[in-house]
Amino acid sequence: MNTVGLCTRAAFDQTQGACTLAATELMTLDELYEEFDFLPDWEDRCDFLIDLGMELPKLSSDEKIEPNRVHGCQSMVWLVTELDDSGDEPVLRVRANSDAMIVNGLIAVLLAIYDGKTPREVLDADAAEIFKRLELDRHLSSQRKNGLSGMVTRLRQLAAAAIVDLDQQAN
Amino acid sequence: MKHLSETVLDVRNQFPIFDHPLPKGQPVTFLDTAASAQKPQTVIDREREVCERYYANAYRGVYRFGAMVDEELEASREAVRKLLGAESRDELAFTAGATMSLNVIANGWGRRHLQPGDEILLSVLEHHANFVPWQQVVAATGAKLRFIPLTPAGELDLSDPELFNNRTRIVAVTGMSNVLGTLPPLAELSQRAHAVGAILVVDAAQSLPHGPIDVVATGIDFLACSGHKLYGPTGVGILYGRKELLAETDPLIFGGHMIDQVHQDHSTWADPPARFEAGTLPIVQAIALRPALEFMESVGYEAMHAHELELTQAAHAQLAEIPGIQIYGPPPERKGSIVSFTMEGAAAEDIAHLLDRKGVFVRHGHHCTMPLHTWLGVPATVRASFGVYNNLDDVQRLADALRYVRQRLKLDT
Numbered sequence: 257m258n259t260v261g262l263c264t265r266a267a268f269d270q271t272q273g274a275c276t277l278a279a280t281e282l283m284t285l286d287e288l289y290e291e292f293d294f295l296p297d298w299e300d301r302c303d304f305l306i307d308l309g310m311e312l313p314k315l316s317s318d319e320k321i322e323p324n325r326v327h328g329c330q331s332m333v334w335l336v337t338e339l340d341d342s343g344d345e346p347v348l349r350v351r352a353n354s355d356a357m358i359v360n361g362l363i364a365v366l367l368a369i370y371d372g373k374t375p376r377e378v379l380d381a382d383a384a385e386i387f388k389r390l391e392l393d394r395h396l397s398s399q400r401k402n403g404l405s406g407m408v409t410r411l412r413q414l415a416a417a418a419i420v421d422l423d424q425q426a427n
Numbered sequence: 428m429k430h431l432s433e434t435v436l437d438v439r440n441q442f443p444i445f446d447h448p449l450p451k452g453q454p455v456t457f458l459d460t461a462a463s464a465q466k467p468q469t470v471i472d473r474e475r476e477v478c479e480r481y482y483a484n485a486y487r488g489v490y491r492f493g494a495m496v497d498e499e500l501e502a503s504r505e506a507v508r509k510l511l512g513a514e515s516r517d518e519l520a521f522t523a524g525a526t527m528s529l530n531v532i533a534n535g536w537g538r539r540h541l542q543p544g545d546e547i548l549l550s551v552l553e554h555h556a557n558f559v560p561w562q563q564v565v566a567a568t569g570a571k572l573r574f575i576p577l578t579p580a581g582e583l584d585l586s587d588p589e590l591f592n593n594r595t596r597i598v599a600v601t602g603m604s605n606v607l608g609t610l611p612p613l614a615e616l617s618q619r620a621h622a623v624g625a626i627l628v629v630d631a632a633q634s635l636p637h638g639p640i641d642v643v644a645t646g647i648d649f650l651a652c653s654g655h656k657l658y659g660p661t662g663v664g665i666l667y668g669r670k671e672l673l674a675e676t677d678p679l680i681f682g683g684h685m686i687d688q689v690h691q692d693h694s695t696w697a698d699p700p701a702r703f704e705a706g707t708l709p710i711v712q713a714i715a716l717r718p719a720l721e722f723m724e725s726v727g728y729e730a731m732h733a734h735e736l737e738l739t740q741a742a743h744a745q746l747a748e749i750p751g752i753q754i755y756g757p758p759p760e761r762k763g764s765i766v767s768f769t770m771e772g773a774a775a776e777d778i779a780h781l782l783d784r785k786g787v788f789v790r791h792g793h794h795c796t797m798p799l800h801t802w803l804g805v806p807a808t809v810r811a812s813f814g815v816y817n818n819l820d821d822v823q824r825l826a827d828a829l830r831y832v833r834q835r836l837k838l839d840t
């Protein structure tokens with residue numbers, strides 16, 4: 257097991273159970289698209305995001321620490337990532353929480369894009385396009401967009417670093 | 428005599444923004460006046476009138492429109508002079524706003540007069556606009572910042588005899604906290620500042636919308652404020668400086684009407700206030716500041732204060748009934764009409780978002796006072812602030828909407 261970024265191995269081991277469970281509870285992108293297409297207006301979609309946010313698996317309090325904070329969001333956001341190489345291919349495991357439920361809803365969308373993906377898939381994903389498809393780009397304040405792009409940048413950096421690491425190991 | 432609530436209705440009717448309900452027929456519950464106030468019809472009309480009837484650049488042309496603009500600008504400056512009780516119009520410059528005025532004071536006077544080891548006394552309440560410029564000045568001059576601590580209620584604790592000492596050069600405080608509503612004792616601060624040879628700078632961005640300040644009687648040396656918080660236009664503010672002080676303040680921006688002579692190797696500046704009015708002024712906005720001040724005068728500062736106090740008291744009483752709410756700052760009788768709070772279990776961002784759904788507009792976050800929020804020990808607060816046009820129905824809708832927040836976030840289950 258490799259750990260990427262700032263999450264310690266101990267923290268990951270402790271929460272591994274919760275992490276796998278979380279992965280099964282999370283929505284896929286296709287489910288999200290379907291749900292959004294079904295909801296007529298922005299307010300309903302917001303409600304849906306809040307509901308998703310309220311169901312988002314929680315980080316433990318020892319993971320909600322300063323090194324895991326994502327700055328640039330109006331609310332508090334913590335992001336924990338690890339590279340899971342227990343399967344055929346190493347994949348990025350992403351967990352994140354905010355104190356704000358609407359932000360947790362947006363995090364659920366990010367997880368649908370990035371969680372359980374290989375570093376290459378993470379780099380290939382076009383979050384901006386997906387947010388556009390969900391019409392989230394039109395409705396988010398510039399502050400929320402900043403916060404989200406802060407998270408996306410962090411995930412892409414981790415994926416890029418993981419690719420370099422994996423290449424080195426292969427050589 | 429009219430009952431206060433009738434007067435309030437008359438006042439509210441002067442603000443066209445409230446004539447248009449939100450898409451689902453919801454009334455607009457505007458509780459963000461501390462960020463920027465809505466504009467009465469007279470202000471809107473005056474801006475139009477200037478553009479439609481006699482617009483021209485200021486202090487340049489001899490032709491009719493130019494002369495009319497100059498005359499109106501000076502009438503506006505005179506209205507500000509009266510509001511502040513300043514001795515002369517020459518002590519008042521039009522700026523882009525309170526932020527610009529404070530930057531001129533800090534850089535124009537501070538950098539010129541501060542020596543290494545000198546002290547600038549600020550309070551923990553300060554808005555970043557009255558904080559960061561001083562931080563920059565300190566870095567450039569070797570002076571030091573010292574902070575007036577707060578009492579648990581968020582008022583200034585002036586008990587430490589070391590606060591004012593023979594190294595204190597500048598005391599820079601807000602006239603009213605934009606988060607807690609705290610009203611620092613300006614006259615006492617002035618007296619103690621002057622006793623040690625320091626000057627008093629007042630950030631009146633929040634306090635002036637709630638009542639006039641007499642700069643002479645209070646002993647204020649520099650003052651900053653913004654038109655848009657005074658029911659007036661955006662983009663215009665005021666820099667007040669006592670005559671002797673403005674004369675020894677360097678300009679920050681160069682060009683246009685602030686110039687006296689330009690030679691190839693050096694230039695000289697016009698006298699104040701022109702020295703601080705580089706480039707083209709916000710002409711339309713500065714002219715329309717006058718009807719804003721006239722509007723406040725027509726409501727009457729005492730009636731305004733009584734009304735805003737009633738709303739603040741009602742908000743405190745209503746919010747106290749809602750579980751999990753904590754209000755920060757002094758009691759209503761000792762503060763301006765601002766109510767900042769948190770609700771246990773609900774992030775400020777969610778609260779503001781859900782209130783918006785009910786047509787209740789509040790601000791959330793750190794309100795440009797990060798050091799104060801560090802002191803409060805919370806990352807963010809929700810702020811409801813009242814202006815002359817608000818009424819008790821607005822307070823009721825705030826309380827109802829907060830109950831809805833609890834329900835939506837399942838805080839009671």
Ligand SMILES: Cc1ncc(COP(=O)(O)O)c(C=O)c1O
Binds near residue numbers: 524525556653
């Ligand atoms: C206390 C205080 N000072 C300064 C400012 C800055 O005013 P402006 O943005 O109009 O320059 C504000 C505005 O929020 C304020 O509340």
